[in-house]
Amino acid sequence: MQLSRDQLLRAYRQMVVIRMFEERLHAEIMTGEIAGFTHLYCGQEAAAVGVCEHLGHDDFIVSTHRGHGHCIAKGCDVKGMMKEIYGRADGLCKGKAGSMHIADVSVGMLGANGIVGAGAPQAVGAALAAKLDGKGKVAIGFSGDGACNQGTTFEAMNMAVVTKAPCIFVFENNHYSEHTGFEYAVGTNRDIASRAEAFGMKVWRANGSDFFDTYETMADLLAYVRAGNGPAAIELDTERFYGHFEGDPQRYRGPGEVERLRKDRDCLVAFRQKVEASGVLEIAALDAIDAEVAILIDEAVAEARAAPAPALSEVTTDVYVSY
Amino acid sequence: MQLSRDQLLRAYRQMVVIRMFEERLHAEIMTGEIAGFTHLYCGQEAAAVGVCEHLGHDDFIVSTHRGHGHCIAKGCDVKGMMKEIYGRADGLCKGKAGSMHIADVSVGMLGANGIVGAGAPQAVGAALAAKLDGKGKVAIGFSGDGACNQGTTFEAMNMAVVTKAPCIFVFENNHYSEHTGFEYAVGTNRDIASRAEAFGMKVWRANGSDFFDTYETMADLLAYVRAGNGPAAIELDTERFYGHFEGDPQRYRGPGEVERLRKDRDCLVAFRQKVEASGVLEIAALDAIDAEVAILIDEAVAEARAAPAPALSEVTTDVYVSY
């Protein structure tokens, strides 16, 4: 598959936005200004972007506790997100969501979720809505290797098969659920994808640390699902560069593990190498993106810091549409 | 495998007890004397008995809403069960359980269950207890083809694999969950067993309308599990002769379906044919069992009818051990 120059630049930029957003959060959280639990997406950028670059705002995604990458990839406003994570009045969700519950239904991002596994059935529902509309739209449910053990995820897969919903289960296998290894917690006769396959859907596998592999495999998969063949699943092999949440001592990692991952499994490095080798993009263009995004993130943090806290009266608004 | 004459007679008797218990309930329910929802096990006798004839009282089973067969096969007192279903003071559970919640932990029968899928995790727990005790005991979780879609069932399978629990998932596929067909409701790439297999456990399949096939397949399976190899699953192809519950109009059945099943898929008929053909048992011995059991069931009903209702003070006892 041949991506246009614009497509390539856009994809790279999306990954860089996620990376810099998360790296910066990692630093800012140390200051104590940001409250709550934060789960960084660093290392998995190619997964979110490789999936979402295929989607329009009228396709749906449902995300997880590790949702920043999915939000950005699906088109949520980066400054609004930063303000949200800082708990500000003009955050994307008025400071009520924080890191774990960011959503923007207007771009088809139906929500990060603090409950592991809760999103999968919601993706089936969104897919059933898409099926009813009959315009070839799809819904994506992101799950981790830990979430794939939650009953809701299995129920959702079966229900998607039974109802022939255009639902895509994206399993980002980063080999850890919290501090427990994939090898321990996930019973399979091969992998997560083979479990999905046993529900009677077609499955794909890709390297989730490689944008091109993820993107191209998703192209195949989406052609299949958009054509009305029912649900599908994909397992993406990927890595997280930081701890489960900010504050995680990560004593479960092997010696030099993170350094090795940063060296061998960095999707940005891989992207640069590939486009440079093939000569489709010049490095200067990528550097320019890096510089531009760095400014964007600086601004996002500065604006978030300066933004007002929510009015206390907001505590009891937005529970109902009509009271 | 060669069963002794005593073993064969016992197995046949167990199946007959279940059959006559259920046929009689079917008739008695028409009188209006028996309250609540009753799900009859008629047609599936070979499954319960083919499994439970391998078990001791220190092996555990966890059952379903369609639990009478499992209870009888595991050794619950038949008269106590009848009284329970009639809601009597000296019923097996003092009239508080009724058909759907009969249990007798003293024989390793941890409960019928009105919540579809609820038993599977409990079987894992009982299996973990057996594993801790280290005496080669097992726990069996019975599930239907409908229950196999409930999140709890999947979670239980995965947890059993991860914890290497001596847990056996027995899937009785009678092709219906309530009024919906197996073909519609269960997404698979082959069958229920293949779904279990995808969790990384060894699986078996047998004809659940044939005592010998079920019994012999279970012998293999149990040797494997009791040896400490972790969990296993078996799918039993079987049939229910009555409706989902008593009162079901069964309009989803094909013309002549029940008659056909009663002719071709009756485990008692098959058993008689087999032992007669091989000459291991004479028909007179089986007839004697039929006659003896008929009396037992007559007595059970008569005693249940005559038994006293529970004292009203029982409403608030047995909630806690200590108040």
Place this chain on the structure above:
Amino acid sequence: MAVMTIRDAINQTIHDEMERNADVVVLGEDIVGGNGTAGGPEAIGGIWGATTGLYAKFGANRVIDTPISESAIIGAAAGLALAGKRPIAELMFADFVGVSLDQLWNQMAKFRYMFGGKTTCPAVVRLIYGAGMSAAAQHSQSVYAMMTSIPGLKVVLPTTPADAKGLLTEALRGDDPVMFFEHKAMFGIKGEVPDGEYRVPFGQARMAREGGDISIVTCGRMVKFAEKAADNLAKDGIGCDVIDLRTTSPMDEEAILDSVEATGRIVIADESTPRCSLASDIAGLVASRAFTSLKAPIEMVTAPHAPVPFARELEAAWLPSPATIEAAARRTLAFR
């Protein structure tokens, strides 16, 4: 006005609303019944008869038979609602809230708030509840207190066919998630139902009896029991206000307080168990906001702190009854 059962009022309202609005979809277990069998779809047409005929008229994309997966049913309803549809999900028994609570409590109910008011989640969940049919501990519970406790959910309990229509229509026109409780022993109750468009606003109680001596506040099946108690008391010249709450969230606090201010005596009748119950909720309201009007201790008539037993005699003893309500009323009246 046509006379019909609560069952038919619900069925007809769903038909009407599905015709009116193409976004309304229905999902649940065996709501079609017969899928994948020789009898084919609609061989049964819904366990409770409330969804009969929908599949034939609206087809598989809008009338979705599901596997036995309640979390996925409610989760899918939540997803459908976020994606712009108006799902009606059926929980065949309200007790199955046990296997689907997260999607009700932590998802559907919280989306609007968590997402800063920028989305709606107009899902209606029909929960079939209540004791009285010897369905025992796991199929007889009145789960409305638990749902009432959840910010973000509205809770509705129709007691007449007219209210069934009016409240269900209202639920389907509103933009909030609604828990619509249908008592399994009340489907057959008959009554007049207004023709054409008919809506009953939430948060407005119905005065089932006016009396002035005692306030009996109740909902669901207990309304009929309270009316019987009131009829008996009337024979002795004791007048009861019987307040059918209709919706417990929002709850018509004014109707309760106004009545208690007039009578000074209150009996709360609640089919559920006593702890952290709707009965105690109303007691708390009255004890904090109508304290000076109270002339007697608040009487709460509830089931005991025990599961629902199977045997007919035990279940009857477990349930509040017209007699226990009447006795409570006489106690409160006797208090000086």
Place this chain on the structure above:
Amino acid sequence: MAVMTIRDAINQTIHDEMERNADVVVLGEDIVGGNGTAGGPEAIGGIWGATTGLYAKFGANRVIDTPISESAIIGAAAGLALAGKRPIAELMFADFVGVSLDQLWNQMAKFRYMFGGKTTCPAVVRLIYGAGMSAAAQHSQSVYAMMTSIPGLKVVLPTTPADAKGLLTEALRGDDPVMFFEHKAMFGIKGEVPDGEYRVPFGQARMAREGGDISIVTCGRMVKFAEKAADNLAKDGIGCDVIDLRTTSPMDEEAILDSVEATGRIVIADESTPRCSLASDIAGLVASRAFTSLKAPIEMVTAPHAPVPFARELEAAWLPSPATIEAAARRTLAFR
């Protein structure tokens, strides 16, 4: 007596009881931490530090790290208990009751009753609960009212290290299922803990302050807030009884009623949302059983009927506080 944190008191009590009784087993997510990783088991040793060191001492058969499957965790605990063991299951956040309610409510809690009193189900579930750490709507809830409403469950909320030991020991010696609530903002609280065997019976409240003018009834983290309010009121010569319920099921009704009979004025402080809450439960108790002693409307201090918001300022405004408790106390005292 050693001085230690609530966290350490819990950890040590589990160690002691596991040593004492070979039937005690522990299960939950990441309670070992590090299984299947390069770091190996106990690389982390429990998210909350309450299970640290157990695996090394008691091994994988008794300290069971589970997948993320809360229904199966609670269900397995129920099965272990039916099979004669004494499981301690951890729900990492009490909010995960949402994905495991059935096994708590319809299974564990009901076995004894449904089975006619012929079995026990001695499972202890540790639920980490409460707001105050900006964990937002799905990780901050106080689920004790829902658990208190369930017949068959006992509900425990220790507020001191000594009570943590005494109540957890009691839970593990009893034969009923126990919901043991640990507030995530209270693990670090220090205090003296009796050495050796120490049990605190259920259903006996602790009088945290004695005052005589107003009864403040509360539990969990609100006890500290109530004590602060009481200290402030004491400066104005107003004496408060601060009743730490310790267990809400069984609940020490006598302690509440005795205090109210003496003071005539009650403030109930409850970290949870208001509808069908523990606050209303206690209000109902008092309004029906201590009516004649009451001199003022019952005051309930709770969170508002809204999910827990994320932003620090909003969460602080959502939570009851010493100030809101104090204000309620002054209101009730001002009432004549």
